[in-house]
Amino acid sequence: MNQLCLYLLNQCKTLRTVDHIHACLLKTGLLSDPYIFGKLLHHCSVTISYSLDYATRLFLHYPKPNVFMYNTLIRGFSESPRPQNSITTFIEMRRESSLFSSVPPDSFTFAFLLKAAANYGSLMTGMQLHCQALIHGLDRHLFVGTTLISMYGECGRVDFSMKVFDEMLEPNVVAWNAAVTACFRGGDLESSERLFESMPFKDSTSWNLMLAGYAKAGEMEMVRKVFSEMEVKDDVSWSSMITALTQNGCFDEVFSVFMDLQRLGLRPNEVSLTGVLSACAQAGAFEFGRVVHGFVEKSGFSWIISVNNTLIDMYSKCGNVAMARLVLETMPAMKNIVSWTSMIAGLAMHGHGDEAIQLLNEMEESGIEPDRITFVPVLYACSHAGLIEQGHECFSKMKNVYNIEPSIEHYGCMVDLYGRAGDLRKAYEFICQMPVPPNDIIWRTLLGACSIHGNVELAEQVKERLSELCLTDSGDYVLLSNIYAVAGKWNNVETVRRSMTNQRIKKTPGWSMIEVDKIMYRFVAGEKQNNITKEAYDKLREIMLKLKVEGGYVPEVVGSVLHDVEDEEKEDSVTKHSEKLAVAFGMARLCKGRVIRIVKNLRICRDCHTVMKLISKVYQSEIVVRDRSRFHSFKDGSCSCRDYW
DNA sequence: CTAGGGTTAG
Numbered sequence: 001m002n003q004l005c006l007y008l009l010n011q012c013k014t015l016r017t018v019d020h021i022h023a024c025l026l027k028t029g030l031l032s033d034p035y036i037f038g039k040l041l042h043h044c045s046v047t048i049s050y051s052l053d054y055a056t057r058l059f060l061h062y063p064k065p066n067v068f069m070y071n072t073l074i075r076g077f078s079e080s081p082r083p084q085n086s087i088t089t090f091i092e093m094r095r096e097s098s099l100f101s102s103v104p105p106d107s108f109t110f111a112f113l114l115k116a117a118a119n120y121g122s123l124m125t126g127m128q129l130h131c132q133a134l135i136h137g138l139d140r141h142l143f144v145g146t147t148l149i150s151m152y153g154e155c156g157r158v159d160f161s162m163k164v165f166d167e168m169l170e171p172n173v174v175a176w177n178a179a180v181t182a183c184f185r186g187g188d189l190e191s192s193e194r195l196f197e198s199m200p201f202k203d204s205t206s207w208n209l210m211l212a213g214y215a216k217a218g219e220m221e222m223v224r225k226v227f228s229e230m231e232v233k234d235d236v237s238w239s240s241m242i243t244a245l246t247q248n249g250c251f252d253e254v255f256s257v258f259m260d261l262q263r264l265g266l267r268p269n270e271v272s273l274t275g276v277l278s279a280c281a282q283a284g285a286f287e288f289g290r291v292v293h294g295f296v297e298k299s300g301f302s303w304i305i306s307v308n309n310t311l312i313d314m315y316s317k318c319g320n321v322a323m324a325r326l327v328l329e330t331m332p333a334m335k336n337i338v339s340w341t342s343m344i345a346g347l348a349m350h351g352h353g354d355e356a357i358q359l360l361n362e363m364e365e366s367g368i369e370p371d372r373i374t375f376v377p378v379l380y381a382c383s384h385a386g387l388i389e390q391g392h393e394c395f396s397k398m399k400n401v402y403n404i405e406p407s408i409e410h411y412g413c414m415v416d417l418y419g420r421a422g423d424l425r426k427a428y429e430f431i432c433q434m435p436v437p438p439n440d441i442i443w444r445t446l447l448g449a450c451s452i453h454g455n456v457e458l459a460e461q462v463k464e465r466l467s468e469l470c471l472t473d474s475g476d477y478v479l480l481s482n483i484y485a486v487a488g489k490w491n492n493v494e495t496v497r498r499s500m501t502n503q504r505i506k507k508t509p510g511w512s513m514i515e516v517d518k519i520m521y522r523f524v525a526g527e528k529q530n531n532i533t534k535e536a537y538d539k540l541r542e543i544m545l546k547l548k549v550e551g552g553y554v555p556e557v558v559g560s561v562l563h564d565v566e567d568e569e570k571e572d573s574v575t576k577h578s579e580k581l582a583v584a585f586g587m588a589r590l591c592k593g594r595v596i597r598i599v600k601n602l603r604i605c606r607d608c609h610t611v612m613k614l615i616s617k618v619y620q621s622e623i624v625v626r627d628r629s630r631f632h633s634f635k636d637g638s639c640s641c642r643d644y645w
Numbered sequence: 646c647t648a649g650g651g652t653t654a655g
Contacts, residue, residue, distance in 0.1 A: 035646070038646060038647090039646060042646070042647070046647080067647095068646070068647065071647060071648085072646090072647065075647070075648085107648075107649095108647055108648050111647090111648050111649060112647085112648075114649095115648095115649090141649095142649075143648055143649045144648095144649080145649085146648095146649040146650065147648085147649055147650095148649095149649090149650085150649075150650075172649095172650095173650080174649055174650045175649080175650075176650080177649095177650035177651070178649070178650045179650090180650085181650065181651075203650090203651095204651085205650055205651045206650085206651080207651085208650095208651040208652070209650070209651045209652095210651090211651085211652090212651060212652065213651095234651095235652085236651055236652050237651090237652085238652090239652045239653075240651070240652045241652090242652085242653095243652055243653065244652090246653095269652085269653095270653070271652045271653045272652085272653090273653085274652095274653040274654055275652080275653070275654095277654085278653085278654070304653090304654095305654080306653050306654040307653085307654080308654090309653095309654045309655070310653080310654050310655095311654095312654090312655090313654070313655070336654095337655075338654055338655045339654090339655085340655085341655040342654075342655050343655095344655090345655065371655095373655055374655080376655090377655080
């Protein structure tokens with residue numbers, strides 16, 4: 001009976017099934033056995049991580065918990081969203097109550113407690129725990145010492161990490177590795193390298209952490225060097241490499257490393273898969289992403305939450321919200337806060353404001369509380385769909401129901417909400433009464449609103465604020481110049497242009513990408529000719545002609561280019577915009593009836609927006625453009641943004 | 646029956 005229950009417990013993956021075992025143990029009286037009880041507690045707080053509430057209630061009913069039980073609960077809390085509970089449990093453990101004497105902590109206790117302190121980055125707590133460990137004579141314990149090194153590294157005191165490390169009697173590889181990682185955390189690449197070189201022994205973890213460390217510092221040359229010099233590449237090496245490339249925007253390399261991995265007959269793990277899918281999401285590689293999704297299903301990775309969440313993100317960012325929804329609705333893994341937030345973000349990007357709000361409600365009904373990150377896409381959805389009332393409601397719900405202090409991102413969404421809707425005065429007043437100082441993004445949002453609604457005076461003031469912050473970018477100048485151009489103030493356009501030249505501010509080059517046969521093609525405006533661009537240009541010329549004849553197209557040049565030059569030249573530079581080239585290339589290469597999906601690094605311009613609408617009508621084809629800020633889905637002459645931008 | 650260092654999603 002004893003063995004059977006333990007066996008069954010190990011099979012339990014959800015709380016529902018644990019419940020049955022719990023009842024069984026209770027009925028047979030086995031639950032009072034400390035060993036059995038400890039197993040059950042461990043299962044609830046560590047193995048099934050989202051059942052900590054259950055574990056806590058279980059624990060409270062146990063008459064005299066031992067060290068193992070305390071350690072188990074502390075460990076569970078240390079990885080939870082509220083690691084502070086580990087400390088509370090420790091205090092409880094140390095308290096002398098009238099019934100029981102306090103339970104003395106051991107090395108396990110401190111390892112878990114320090115992990116908790118590291119996870120919420122509290123140096124004060126970490127130091128107090130360090131003292132406690134010292135009092136109990138456990139600060140010299142090898143495992144405790146190693147966790148101290150990590151904790152100090154996570155809490156931003158690498159100097160303390162080094163002190164602990166230097167005073168260690170016999171550091172092993174793990175301690176060395178912890179020290180190297182701490183140096184990377186502190187941004188001290190040289191110390192990391194020096195330590196790495198002087199290690200008496202290196203294991204594969206040592207190599208892997210060098211790779212990850214360089215990746216986080218953006219040192220991609222070193223990442224590639226480490227990866228090629230590694231004699232033994234394990235699972236983690238491959239997935240670290242893939243994440244390293246993904247995090248640094250080297251998407252082509254992600255795809256080729258992923259294929260190398262498979263070519264060598266190795267099986268990608270879930271981390272590699274999330275990495276590749278995230279690369280697909282960012283690059284807009286829909287076809288490739290679909291293939292990876294197929295692999296996920298076939299190889300039994302559908303149970304992994306993070307993989308599902310990245311699939312939702314991938315489909316959304318590749319323009320297919322319907323598929324994203326399907327993943328969310330059918331995923332076998334338990335939906336967590338990231339799943340819901342990703343989907344809300346997907347709907348927001350596509351301008352489906354009402355659905356985004358509805359999903360927030362569904363999320364709340366399912367028992368998962370939205371956090372500060374969730375509210376960013378929620379508010380974004382409201383502003384991009386013109387839902388002023390709902391935006392307002394969500395903002396106060398966040399503050400009053402969930403007690404979330406709005407951050408600058410939330411304020412930014414609100415400024416956008418008012419500004420985009422044309423209430424520039426309210427947007428401005430909102431900025432003035434914010435409890436945090438406005439940053440460049442806030443002002444830039446307002447500048448964008450001025451541009452949409454043609455408010456020259458406010459735009460000038462805003463530009464002034466931006467200049468004071470010394471954070472102007474080329475886009476701000478272009479925006480201001482366009483505002484002047486629309487108002488016909490050509491002298492001012494000229495002034496802006498000249499100040500750009502004087503300050504050597506270069507326009508960020510615009511590029512657009514399109515995937516054809518799982519290969520991404522990138523087009524840059526005004527790029528020199530090659531076979532690919534020639535093909536695009538030829539097709540584009542044909543398209544523009546047809547649009548003029550059949551669609552009544554007139555180039556909209558004023559708001560879109562910087563220079564006040566001859567009309568023909570203006571028309572020419574607008575024609576060369578990368579998104580037009582990418583679309584033309586897609587029209588030339590893709591079969592008729594296929595959706596043309598474009599990813600652009602900047603915002604799509606008005607003229608291109610008009611052209612896309614016309615193409616979708618004249619050619620009866622669907623075009624989806626993901627620009628810097630959102631999706632535009634063109635169908636039969638109109639856009640999903642309803643010209644709300 | 647529990648540990649420490651390396652890779653994952655909004």
